[in-house]
């Protein structure tokens with residue numbers, strides 16, 4: 001079942017379009033024919049429990065996996081065939097970042113700069129993720145939240161138009177989550193389109209303009225953009241997910257919805 005609230009007041013420019021997307025790991029179908037439409041400039045949350053298919057969907061959007069069926073386009077590019085062109089415009093933060101424990105924060109970002117085809121400034125990027133004061137600290141001495149912010153620094157290097165974050169706040173304490181949320185909102189204000197996955201309904205409510213809830217490879221519920229979200233006006237921010245807040249439901253309630 002899919003319940004969609006269509007937008008009628010503003011034109012909706014699509015950044016990422018997913019049609020009848022399916023993916024099988026051998027005989028196990030992890031993504032079972034999903035449709036998603038993600039607007040430019042919005043924060044889109046893909047919500048769901050462990051094993052729902054969120055990471056697989058992100059990997060398909062990034063072109064790391066080839067769909068078994070269906071299509072993905074990002075900025076009208078095919079993520080598999082046009083992977084290089086897409087990577088110039090997109091930053092991806094997966095659950096594990098592969099940072100080198102002995103390197104400092106600055107060294108890590110300098111190494112990233114040398115590997116990246118995108119140009120940016122190390123100090124400015126550290127400032128964006130609020131890690132300037134940790135520039136000389138070794139990665140192994142960072143807190144979980146600080147590590148995640150260093151991951152984010154690499155992801156946003158060169159100000160990509162599309163930012164994909166796989167569970168950016170899982171395992172973080174409330175303060176670290178709030179900091180991450182603030183940074184994600186800043187990235188949206190600067191014009192990026194953001195797709196994130198989360199297990200937390202409160203995170204989707206706090207951050208997202210649009211939400212899709214996945215369960216066992218299907219989209220069980222989808223709530224599209226509140227029209228006010230696209231104006232960029234600060235005074236509208238609290239109303240973005242008004243339709244979600246009006247009927248707050250714990251995550252487990254959604255799991256009882258029938259599948260398509």
Ligand SMILES: Nc1ncnc2c1ncn2[C@@H]1O[C@H](COP(=O)(O)OP(=O)(O)OP(=O)(O)O)[C@@H](O)[C@H]1O
Nearest residue numbers: 025028029030048049050051052053054055056057
């Ligand atoms: N490499 C793989 N080989 C086989 N099955 C896999 C593989 N990766 C994921 N799966 C399976 O596919 C399904 C979807 O996994 P996926 O990681 O996409 O879910 P998820 O919603 O991201 O979960 P989590 O919240 O735990 O990260 C799960 O049943 C998982 O066991």
